[in-house]
Amino acid sequence: MENEIKELVAEQTTLNEVNEEEVRAKVISEFGFDEVDDIERIDKLVAKEVEQNKRLSSAIGQKIKYRKEVEELKGKTTPAIPPVPVKFDTGDLDKRVDEKLEKRDLDSLEYPEEIKTEIQRLAKMQGISVKQASRDPYIVYKITEHEKTKKVEDASISRNHKSISKKDFNFDSPPDVDITTKEGQDTWDAYKKEMVKQGY
Numbered sequence: 001m002e003n004e005i006k007e008l009v010a011e012q013t014t015l016n017e018v019n020e021e022e023v024r025a026k027v028i029s030e031f032g033f034d035e036v037d038d039i040e041r042i043d044k045l046v047a048k049e050v051e052q053n054k055r056l057s058s059a060i061g062q063k064i065k066y067r068k069e070v071e072e073l074k075g076k077t078t079p080a081i082p083p084v085p086v087k088f089d090t091g092d093l094d095k096r097v098d099e100k101l102e103k104r105d106l107d108s109l110e111y112p113e114e115i116k117t118e119i120q121r122l123a124k125m126q127g128i129s130v131k132q133a134s135r136d137p138y139i140v141y142k143i144t145e146h147e148k149t150k151k152v153e154d155a156s157i158s159r160n161h162k163s164i165s166k167k168d169f170n171f172d173s174p175p176d177v178d179i180t181t182k183e184g185q186d187t188w189d190a191y192k193k194e195m196v197k198q199g200y
Contacts, residue, residue: 105129
């Protein structure tokens with residue numbers, strides 16, 4: 001009997017209507033979202049949580065209905081259970097959202113893969129966010145070195161390759177460029193776009 005009562009209390013807890021405003025407040029508080037800037041993310045998480053609760057409530061409602069019918073057939077009545085306030089558990093949700101936000105932050109960085117890997121490794125090792133890890137002195141040094149190397153390479157390419165202006169593009173004589181370099185690829189892409197504009 002005690003187990004039955006515990007089960008009924010658990011079911012009643014789930015059946016209670018989730019207050020959307022409480023869910024919204026909890027999501028904002030848990031993830032530190034800005035109510036204006038992160039409105040789209042907040043709305044998605046709140047809608048997802050409310051929808052999951054509705055599905056679960058529907059399934060439990062069916063279970064309770066069938067149980068009552070069986071008990072009525074046996075001449076029993078279901079003991080009255082006082083309503084229990086809903087508790088919003090965001091344990092797994094927290095982890096999934098954190099992982100997605102971290103991945104998004106990492107993907108948005110315009111650094112080579114080796115630097116992104118270092119940032120990710122440092123973030124995991126120190127238990128900090130990707131943004132914090134990207135400001136670490138070691139990472140800042142790596143980024144600075146990468147930018148110096150890139151400037152030297154870009155300067156070298158611009159000295160060794162004469163740039164071609166769009167007005168020089170001609171369908172009968174495409175530009176002779178090395179498409180293995182960024183500048184060469186950019187010139188070739190510009191040529192193709194110009195040819196499309198000219199109707200080729």
